[in-house]
Amino acid sequence: MDATRPLDALNVSRNKRILVELKNGRQFIGLLRSFDIHINIVLEDAEEHVEGELKRKLGVVFLRGDTIILISPA
Amino acid sequence: MDATRPLDALNVSRNKRILVELKNGRQFIGLLRSFDIHINIVLEDAEEHVEGELKRKLGVVFLRGDTIILISPA
């Protein structure tokens, strides 16, 4: 288990619902479809939430890695 | 499908209409003509929208990748 790397944790969440929070405070929830070493993320069935409320549905969304603060199972 | 990478999702949107949101809150909608690994984007028939309203038409526009937060089909 000591050998795990942070990207392994993302890999476990592939095709599962995750929460992604951005530096500007925005929150996206969706199915993790893919990611890369820059932490660029593609979500499917993505929704943007503001203070716990659904703001809009986006379908597929590409999030640029350098805007991301945290990722967690939703 | 597990093997897909974030840039593959952009490739699927080539020549389709996409929404691009920048760090400063601006929104651009246009035909995705090209992109690269820095997420530099070229749109055709591009329009800038502010709070859902058309602000201006730009034709071809080059958007520098490091200003981009998200990309989604329009």
Next chain:
Amino acid sequence: MDATRPLDALNVSRNKRILVELKNGRQFIGLLRSFDIHINIVLEDAEEHVEGELKRKLGVVFLRGDTIILISPA
């Protein structure tokens, strides 16, 4: 056409008038003389515009790529 890359779109604008918008909101219009992979840009006959009004004429101007948000034909 699918093979085009974002820098190809800039190349098409070489020696044509372009609009360059910076992260701080400033706008420059001029003849695109050269650019590089960092999106450093050199304009000739460059003018700075503020809210559509000519602010000053600069002649040749070098714009550092990391300050640029968008580039579009003028």
Next chain:
Amino acid sequence: MDATRPLDALNVSRNKRILVELKNGRQFIGLLRSFDIHINIVLEDAEEHVEGELKRKLGVVFLRGDTIILISPA
């Protein structure tokens, strides 16, 4: 001891509870499961704290390295 490097100190905290503080002032406490050279961090049993109060429980959380200011045993 002179040969130690900063990442060695993180390695000592593996599977122990740590405090992670982000550039935007947020604090996370959890079990350090993994990290990499970018200081990307994965915590388990993670909690977000605001001014010493528990704000929410997150379970597993991936924190992007470039948002982190400090890491310390909790």
Next chain:
Amino acid sequence: MDATRPLDALNVSRNKRILVELKNGRQFIGLLRSFDIHINIVLEDAEEHVEGELKRKLGVVFLRGDTIILISPA
């Protein structure tokens, strides 16, 4: 002429007076003595100007490239 690169334009200004504007709005005018690929700049007989007024004389000044927005003949 199509083959010129942005740094070639800086090279033409070597030993000539240039204006350098920084991200924080400050302006420096001086003789361009040297530059490198990071756009680090050394000016001689440099002056800082604020809103068109001479603020101070600096002699030789090294300006770190990542603080620079634009460079233009003075």
Next chain:
Amino acid sequence: MDATRPLDALNVSRNKRILVELKNGRQFIGLLRSFDIHINIVLEDAEEHVEGELKRKLGVVFLRGDTIILISPA
């Protein structure tokens, strides 16, 4: 002495008390245990100070290099 490099100065401070100031104005004082080329720093017996007053004791603390402004013997 001309051959010294900045990291040599940090090396001289190893196992001595240093002051580290961050971009957000926070100050940490502690024993310099290790550092690397990114200026990531590990302090032992670390204390955070605010305007000269002790704010909290942290024990071991890892400080990410890109948040640091200055380092000086304490």
Next chain:
Amino acid sequence: MDATRPLDALNVSRNKRILVELKNGRQFIGLLRSFDIHINIVLEDAEEHVEGELKRKLGVVFLRGDTIILISPA
């Protein structure tokens, strides 16, 4: 002289008194002891000045290059 590079100008100032200004407006004056390609700087007999007034004496100080705007002989 055309061959000089920006770092050569810093080299000329080695062991001489220089002024270093940071992005946050702070000013340091001291003997330039060493620097590297990141423009990390070590000063000796360093003083911090605020609006021309001596604020504090620091002795040796390491300044991280990415916080620096300009360097000039003091």
